[in-house]
Amino acid sequence: MKILVVGGAGFIGSHVVDLYIDNGHEVHVVDDLSTGKKGNIHPRAKFHHLDIYNDQEALTHLIQSEKFEIINHHAAQKSVPASMENPIIDAQINIMGTLNLLESAVEHGVKKFIFASSGGTLAGDISKIPTSEVDTPVLVSPYAISKYTLEKYLDFYYQHHGLNYTVLRYANVYGPRQVPDGECGVVSIFLENFMQGKPSKIYTFPHMPSGATRDYIFVKEVARVNLLVLDDGDNQVFNIGTGVETSTESVYQILQDGLKCYVPCIKEPKRKGDLERVSLNCDQAFKQLGWRYQTSLQQGLMETIYSVLERKIECK
Ligand SMILES: NC(=O)c1ccc[n+]([C@@H]2O[C@H](COP(=O)([O-])OP(=O)(O)OC[C@H]3O[C@@H](n4cnc5c(N)ncnc54)[C@H](O)[C@@H]3O)[C@@H](O)[C@H]2O)c1
Incomplete structure (x- = not known):
């Protein structure tokens, strides 16, 4: 498959890129290197130094010309305290930047969008432990709000444009x-x-x-589930942790x-x-994907x- 990994120079994204390439996929990486490192990027991945919020035109051109089947999205402003101090920057990167990707994805025939969400922050101070995907999220930070908002947008793009998605709600990676x-x-x-x-x-x-x-979940386990959802788990949300x-x-x-x-x-x-x-209760990932840490x-x-x-x- 031809796959774009957004945030592929970062911690989790770079492990996903490695596993995709090891499994014979053709991988491109978009990253602005704000927290990621060029040295993390697999030498066989094609790197595009772009910001998903500010470089919308170049991003659209890339998605149009390369005709990716899958977009795997791991780029984010990921700090909860930073989101509390500056909700606007958080929303620009996490919401608007992702909408830029989604708009280009539907316009240029991408089949599926894989999204890194956050099980821990969506759980808030919930009384039910381990928390499952169907428990009502408790959103205590702009970061959590932006992640959950995107999950709702993904459902909209599926319902109205037929873009398949999988949401992976990670525990502490x-x-x-x-x-x-x-x-x-x-x-x-x-x-x-x-x-x-x-x-x-x-x-x-x-x-x-x-x-x-x-x-706490090991990053290689997280990469493994990103491989499984290339052709499974469409239009579903999965907790990814250990319980x-x-x-x-x-x-x-x-x-x-x-x-x-x-x-x-x-x-x-x-x-x-x-x-x-x-x-996180991760039974659903086991039932549907056969994934367990x-x-x-x-x-x-x-x-x-x-x-x-x-x-x-x-x-x-
Ligand atoms: N690490 C965890 O425990 C954890 C838990 C839950 C969810 N997540 C989510 O997983 C994803 C990856 O997290 P990570 O820990 O690997 O973080 P990371 O900071 O290592 O990776 C994020 C990558 O995105 C890039 N990036 C940031 N803003 C960008 C922009 N505007 N345009 C292009 N690239 C941009 C960064 O340079 C970096 O390479 C994030 O979406 C994060 O919210 C992480």
């Missing part, structure tokens, strides 16, 4: 190539701090002294033991807006540690 940015990606933030011998902060709740719980809740402190301890690098952590009270618990958190974290050590950064 971790693995090689994740960049610590101070706000999200606790595994990469902890790893970076360990490498520098710096203590990390764990935000706690009065009744949860080991910190919030999250559902297992792990506290922040447990992640810290696994990394500490794996690295044999003992730096005490600092415990602080939760920040405004921190969710207590996230875990196979990499345990320990295995995935060890592979992530090795990838960091390969980059020859040493634990101080």
